[in-house]
Amino acid sequence: MADLTVKFDVLVIGGGNAALCAAISARRAGASVLVLEGAPKFYRGGNTRHTRNMRCAHDAATDILTGPYTEEEFWDDLLRLTGGQTDEELAKFMIRESKDILNWIVEQGVRWQPSLGGTLSLGRTNSFFLGGGRAMLNALYLTAEKLGVEIVYDAEVIDLDIEHGMFLSAKLKQPIDGTSEIRASALVAAAGGFEANIEWLKEYWGEAADNFLIRGTPYNRGSILKMLLDKGVQDIGDPTQCHAVAIDARAPKFDGGIITRHDSVVFGIVVNKHAQRFYDEGEDIWPKRYAIWGRLVAAQPDQIAYIIFDASVRNSFMPTLFPPIEGGSIAELATKLELDPAALEKTIAEFNAAVRSGTFDHTILDDCRTEGITPPKTHWARRIETPPYLAYPVRPGITFTYLGTRVNRQARMVMKDGKPSANMFAAGEIMAGNVLGKGYAAGIGMTIGSVFGRVAGREAAKNARN
């Protein structure tokens, strides 16, 4: 049992990847470290529990990566996907540091496995955690415990005492022991975004946010982020920007995880509740486009859409928790989806008539496309004509928000007056907006947490010693 009356060198708030990387790094740098994880032990690890892979730069193929992914290529990808809305200096720093993370994370006990196949096409760029995010976290927790990091679960931080940019103490609330004051020389905030706080989302999205599903932990309510911003830390990022994908509308409100995500868009078409298509389903290869579909569905009436495909492709993508809804005819499928049968028949007939067939290959930008319809389907267009007809209803699945605390290259928070905080650092989702102004490419969430977690821990330990 941790003695919470002593003053720690470094207090880490959060229990996911960013927090654990920070805690291990601070401890290895000689600091006494306390981790306060708001969730109970079984649910420890926030959104990190659901992850599968991380994107790191590397100059050559490895045991599990099929080829090089240079710093330059990573930067090009990031520049394109954010449309330039990124802090170039910080992003390039992260990319450079990510090279070393591939080895560093293994030294902390994490193991890799070869890439998953399906429609992910990530074998060259992303390293997959052996056993997934939970196994990855188990390794990090084990290492942290062995090193002597103190960890408390069910430990929600409900207030922060900050004066003139300097952290003094945190107020801890525990189910049995009640509230107590925790003192530390430096703070690392790694408590995630505010995606699980529907009321906060509503401030920007209005009532539509009631129809959002939250893919990850219900514990990321943004309380620490809010306290920091209210107490003088500079914010960064657009509050409406987030990582959001199309997930099955039948998924639970929170924590449905990866098994509710649909990767079948490129194999069919997507219609809204009026049975109308609304976006090019074949715009770019899926890992570069899957993260726009949450926002696209959020912009549709009642925030609902339907991925429609036919029996010829049903085994082409990874199955999810929910089976597709089936109809022997398009009209029967429409009736089951509560769509207007005539409208869906018309949309599919127009789409089929517009298809110009080519050589189908979902791993490249192939020549199967439509002609003469709006929106077009620019690749992978094939007629929907083999019964049974199938559909997944989808809603916006919010993964994590981008509004965050501004940081510098030491992962040190920057105050509203532009000065660096005396002793406060941030890592992970809570500062993701520094790198991600908008957009996403698979695996960057874990890169942000690992790189800035490691830096934050090291710098917080150094800060505490001085």
Ligand SMILES: Cc1cc2nc3c(=O)[nH]c(=O)nc-3n(C[C@H](O)[C@H](O)[C@H](O)COP(=O)(O)OP(=O)(O)OC[C@H]3O[C@@H](n4cnc5c(N)ncnc54)[C@H](O)[C@@H]3O)c2cc1C
């Ligand atoms: C389904 C799903 C799949 C994903 N797959 C991938 C993937 O394969 N690759 C990838 O790079 N990214 C992926 N992501 C994104 C990734 O999960 C996040 O970017 C990453 O885990 C963020 O790490 P973090 O440590 O910042 O936050 P988290 O892991 O979410 O940790 C935040 C922690 O803060 C704690 N906390 C919150 N408030 C308080 C408080 N007041 N007091 C104390 N503790 C508090 C929470 O309990 C939690 O432990 C996925 C996300 C989801 C939801």
